[in-house]
Amino acid sequence: MKELIVGLAGNPNVGKTTVFNQLTGMRQHVGNWPGKTVEKAEGSFKHGDYEYNIVDLPGNYALSAHSMEEIVSRDFIVDDDSDVIINVVDAANLERNLYLTVQMMELGANLVMALNMNDFAKKKDHIIDIKLMSELLGFPVVEINAKTKDGIEELLTTVENASKNPIDSSAKLSYSDELKGHLSELQKIIEQDKALCDVPSIWIAIKLLEKDSIVIEKVQHSSLSSKIMREVDRIAKHLSDVYDEGAEEVIANARYAFI
Ligand SMILES: Nc1nc2c(ncn2[C@@H]2O[C@H](COP(=O)(O)OP(=O)(O)OP(=O)(O)O)[C@@H](O)[C@H]2O)c(=O)[nH]1
Ligand SMILES: [Mg+2]
CATH class of the missing domain: 1.10.287.1770 (Helix Hairpins)
Incomplete structure (x- = not known):
């Protein structure tokens, strides 16, 4: 069994906890971040040869030092030995969501994007060229539906491949x-x-x-x-x-x- 430490990061209300619950089978599990007042959820599950340790990070729009939530998320990316950060993105609000993505790229995080809320994007007639977006960003983008679990299997395979070939995502900025x-x-x-x-x-x-x-x-x-x-x-x-x-x-x- 190989151990993987994976963070779920993204804007508020994009489906991070829904993904977390689908993967861990948990409804809620809240622990205390050491020395911080903000809560995070941590869970584990097995997939193939991998034992996942997955962390549901607080939702935020920036990675500045202005709020505890932002500091918790960026400390996880900077300090913890995470293998991959899954950036959960609301496809119906791509521009706003990418503002956080870009800040995680500045940190060089080993990113995989889980593009969620595609039903809402389709209602708005947004057509997203996932292949092109992935080329431009320099890391994989996987379309998912957190509620129905569509794409979750592909997401995990992609995360496992990304853990084997970590990238410096700041390269394409x-x-x-x-x-x-x-x-x-x-x-x-x-x-x-x-x-x-x-x-x-x-x-x-x-x-x-x-x-x-x-x-x-x-x-x-x-x-x-x-x-x-x-x-x-x-x-x-x-x-x-x-x-x-x-x-x-x-x-x-x-x-x-x-x-
Ligand atoms: N229509 C639709 N709803 C979704 C999808 N994914 C999640 N949701 C719903 O969106 C809402 C927010 O999901 P959460 O998983 O709580 O979002 P979150 O990113 O953890 O939010 P914060 O913890 O506040 O940052 C819930 O009501 C979910 O059921 C999706 O793909 N389509
Ligand atoms: Mg949540």
Whole structure:
């Protein structure tokens, strides 16, 4: 038996718990995240040669440090030794859902997308080219119906293949040349400190420009801290001169442009 640790992540109300319950046969199982007030559900089941440990993460729209739910989800992706993150997506609200997907790509998560709520998408006459979307994102997309279990078997096979060939999902992200140039200047400095390299440097660079309190604190422990923060200030000022917007808005716009 091979053990797999898999997270279910996505926006609120997209069907994560429905998938979780279908897979584990559980109705509800709530545990406490260590030291956090937010609850998560954890369950296990067997599929073929695999023993799954699956975690139903809180639903959220972002992975900033603004709420406990967001911190719980991103800590799971950053810190826990998960094999695969299943991003459950509401196909009827693709653009909004992809905003979180892109943030998980910045983290380089080993992603598989479970495209759910396809009945609602069809009612809205949305036709989604799954093959093309998967090519553009650089990771597999599987159409499912969490309520009827359609596609769940294919989802598990896809997750198992993804666990054998983990990818850095940040590879396919592309932001504007202007922003990319500045990010890579900052990334070069960040990469000089090995202690900061447990997550993709693009993620640290973006989070610093977004003034993320937790990442700023992490960087403050680095010997390169003052060099890094000087560069962050310089880029933030430059971006606001060029775009007449704060760095946070520039980054949000770049994400939507990619989407
Ligand atoms: N029509 C339709 N309804 C679905 C589908 N998948 C799930 N649902 C329903 O959508 C609602 C929300 O599902 P949940 O599984 O609770 O969603 P969630 O992502 O866990 O939500 P949060 O925990 O609030 O983030 C439930 O009423 C489900 O029965 C689907 O494919 N089609
Ligand atoms: Mg839920």
